[in-house]
Amino acid sequence: MRPTAIRGHLDALILAVLADGPRHGYAIIEALQARSGGALDLPTGTVYPALRRLERAALLTGRWDSVGGRERRTYSLTRAGRHALAVQRAEWNEFAAVVGAVLRPVEGTP
Known part of the structure; x- marks a missing residue:
């Protein structure tokens, strides 16, 4: 996937993986x-x-x-973060539906 494809969506992606629970930075990347x-x-x-x-x-x-003598920062969603994630999910679903409708082939056209 092209790195530019996620431009504007990285925040929502991070919030989404943190919705499952707290994670440190590298665990977010792995998720x-x-x-x-x-x-x-x-x-x-x-x-x-x-x-x-x-x-x-x-x-x-x-x-x-x-952890094991090493310091790491663990991140959790705030109430505002949960709200922002819900808004971004709704916006994404609307965007995906619109783009899907436009890209879907119309019957009888190539």
Whole structure:
């Protein structure tokens, strides 16, 4: 999948994988890859700035945890994040339906 294909949708994708529960940054990347069947293999340089942006927007909260002597930041959705995800899902469903209707072949045309 072209990296430009997710432009404008990364925030919703991150919020969606966090709807399942808290995750640290690398686990978010792994979840995106797993849920997309490997199509989304996003670099840390794409995901971590998005996480910081979502946290500044109060859609996520982050806390530092120590695991095996290593510090990692774990992210969770806020109430505002859950609301934003619901709005983005509705917008995506509407967009997908409209694009699908336009791209679907009309009977009798090639």
